[in-house]
Amino acid sequence: DVVMTQSPLSLPVTLGQPASISCRSSQSLVNSDGNTYLNWFQQRPGQSPRRLIYKVSNRDSGVPDRFSGSGSGTDFTLKISRVEAEDVGVYYCMQGTQWPWTFGQGTKVEIK
Amino acid sequence: EVQLVESGGNLVQPGGCLRLSCAASGFTFRNHAMGWARQAPGKGLEWVSVINAGDGAAYYPDSVKGRFTLSRDNSKNTLSLQMNSLRAEDTAVYYCAKGSATGGTREPDIWGQGTMVTVSS
Numbered sequence: 001d002v003v004m005t006q007s008p009l010s011l012p013v014t015l016g017q018p019a020s021i022s023c024r025s026s027q028s029l030v031n032s033d034g035n036t037y038l039n040w041f042q043q044r045p046g047q048s049p050r051r052l053i054y055k056v057s058n059r060d061s062g063v064p065d066r067f068s069g070s071g072s073g074t075d076f077t078l079k080i081s082r083v084e085a086e087d088v089g090v091y092y093c094m095q096g097t098q099w100p101w102t103f104g105q106g107t108k109v110e111i112k
Numbered sequence: 113e114v115q116l117v118e119s120g121g122n123l124v125q126p127g128g129c130l131r132l133s134c135a136a137s138g139f140t141f142r143n144h145a146m147g148w149a150r151q152a153p154g155k156g157l158e159w160v161s162v163i164n165a166g167d168g169a170a171y172y173p174d175s176v177k178g179r180f181t182l183s184r185d186n187s188k189n190t191l192s193l194q195m196n197s198l199r200a201e202d203t204a205v206y207y208c209a210k211g212s213a214t215g216g217t218r219e220p221d222i223w224g225q226g227t228m229v230t231v232s233s
Contacts, residue, residue, distance in 0.1 A: 001173075037218040041157075048207055048226055049157065054219040092157060096218025100173035103157040 002026055002095050006104035012112045019080040021107045023093035028073050030097070037096035040069055040078045043106075044089040052091075053078065085111060114138035114222050116208045121227030128198050132227060134191040134208030142186035145211030147220065148193050150204035150229075160206070161193060162217040176202075198231045205229075 003026040013019045029036045040053040051060050053069035056076060066081040080087055088111060093104040120132040132148070147162035161182040163170040170182040181194040191208060205228050209220035 031218075035215070037215060039219050048223040050223070051219070051221050054212065054215065054221070060221070094157070096215065099162075099171055101159045101162075101217065106156050 001100055002029075002098050002102050004093055004095055004102050004104040006091075006093060006107050009105060009107055011107055011109045013080075013083045013109060014112045015085065016082050019083050019087075019109060021078045021091055021093075021109075023071075023076045023078070023104050025074045025076075025095055027098070029076075029095050030073065036072065038069075038071070038076050039094045039096065040067075041092045041094060041103075042087075042089050043092065044086075047089075049092065080109075083109070083111070114210065116210060116222060116224035118206065118208050118224045118227040121206065121229045123230045123232065124198055125233050126199060126231055128231070129194070129196045130198065130229060132193040132195065132206055132208075132229070134193075134224060136189045136191065136208075136210070139210070141184075141189040144213070145216035146184060146191045147209050147211065147217040148182065148191075148206055149209055149220075149223075150202075150206045151226075152201075152204040155204075158204075159217075162211075163191070165211070165216070195229070198229075200231050203229060203231045 005024045007022045038056045041049040043049045057069045068079050090106040115137045117135045145165045149159045163182045179197045205226040207226045208224040210222040211217040212219045212221040
């Protein structure tokens with residue numbers, strides 16, 4: 001299985017400051033169709049996952065533009081340009097290139 | 113509005129069985145791959161099965177292969193997960209997820225609220 005490794009696992013951030021989460025895969029996520037199936041999800045306390053980013057850098061409709069995704073191959077990053085209170089929660093990367101799809105361990109974002 | 117509503121979660125003894133359902137609305141169900149993922153209490157997320165839109169082929173990770181069976185009824189817009197030989201480690205919230213139009217379950221775009229399965233004597 002493809003192992004997804006996130007860092008850090010805990011991220012205390014001051015309101016209005018940037019935040020960055022790293023996600024590394026144990027093998028390249030470039031699929032045979034040329035796409036890289038790397039997603040980012042946000043899970044607020046007590047809620048189900050919400051997709052923020054798909055195919056590395058495509059932001060979902062309704063997702064604030066302070067969220068951005070980047071990376072290639074095995075190394076990916078989710079950035080929040082200015083953290084707001086509503087961004088508190090756990091963030092997961094997920095690969096959809098090789099079955100079984102797998103998630104990172106999650107990064108808990110909290111306000112300092 | 114796209115909606116996924118899971119049901120069927122319950123307390124079950126080890127070795128027992130349970131059937132989860134996911135009622136879909138707000139989109140053309142037959143055109144989308146679907147799946148189930150789970151989250152053990154306080155833990156991360158794990159996929160347990162996905163099913164294609166076209167041929168209805170289902171896929172499982174080794175952790176549930178041979179014990180879980182995923183099916184879909186396109187006439188009723190329903191996804192069903194039959195879980196047999198349940199173990200304590202199957203205890204989790206089970207989420208139904210909709211595959212996107214372009215990437216299927218490789219990039220699931222909508223998730224239900226989940227249903228809790230507890231395996232304990």
